[in-house]
Amino acid sequence: MKDGADQRIHFGLVVIVLATSLSAQVLAPTQTHDKIPPPVETASLDKTLVPSSVKPHDGSFVIGNDDLLAINVWKEPDISRSIPVRPDGRISLPLVGELQAAGRTPLQLEQEIAGKLRNYIAEPEVAVIVQQINSAKFNILGEVAKPGSYSLVGETTVLDAIAAAGGFKDFAKQKSIYILRPNPGGGGENRIAFNYKDVIKGKKTEQNIKLEPRDTVIVP
Known part of the structure; x- marks a missing residue:
């Protein structure tokens, strides 16, 4: 009887060892073909999808006639454009209409454009950059x-x-x-x-x- 009990214990241990070995082979990825792709860096996505809060312009600069402005409205390519300030000091944009640009800073112009766009766009993100200074x-x-x-x-x-x-x-x-x-x-x-x-x-x-x-x- 004792020999039979020992045989049953020995057989059970063999089964457990084989099961453990098989499960490890199934779960473990192979080193040559089943490489797990690296995680996506959310920080890099944020840089491309979220507009920067740092505006690349000098708040003390005053726009003048003939200056070339780059007006970017996030996710609104039909409104974003490069546009010169006319000799009368004004510019024209879709949905916004006529605006006085000369005599104002880029930040002031951003705020006015954003205010007018709120009638059509929820929380518009606007950046005004002076691409070329022709008024000086x-x-x-x-x-x-x-x-x-x-x-x-x-x-x-x-x-x-x-x-x-x-x-x-x-x-x-x-x-x-x-x-x-x-x-x-x-x-x-x-x-x-x-x-x-x-x-x-x-x-x-x-x-x-x-x-x-x-x-x-x-x-x-």
Whole structure:
């Protein structure tokens, strides 16, 4: 009897071991074909699906005529577009209509567009970015090949302005150039001397100042 009981116990242990081995083989993924794909990173999805709360513009910048604006309304491609500010300072958008853009900051324009879109869209997300600044201009007059008004792009110096205007005419007084800069508070202009001959020789290079909007370079 004892031998029979031992045989039954031994047989039961064998069955348990075989069952455990088979279940492990079924559940465990193979290393060559059944690789489990990595989990989807929800953070990366959020970056593409959720509009950023950080607006890429300077809140102190004031939009002007001829500036090129990129207006993006999240999930509304029919409204989103690049649009220039007209000479009358206004723009026109679907569902929004006419808006005054010149004289306002991008943030102010965002808020007005969003307010008008709430009549049609629940919680509209609007971003206004100044793609190209065309309203900031300087003038160069006098004995240059192409006098006139030019867009102030980037950090434009007096030498850059002269080059943009095609250089000097034959009788230009290159040592007597000056810049007229309106005073910030209004009422008159500040006169800044510029000696072209000295600057190109590496002397008094501080005279080659960066121009500001509404500066006028005079080449006598």
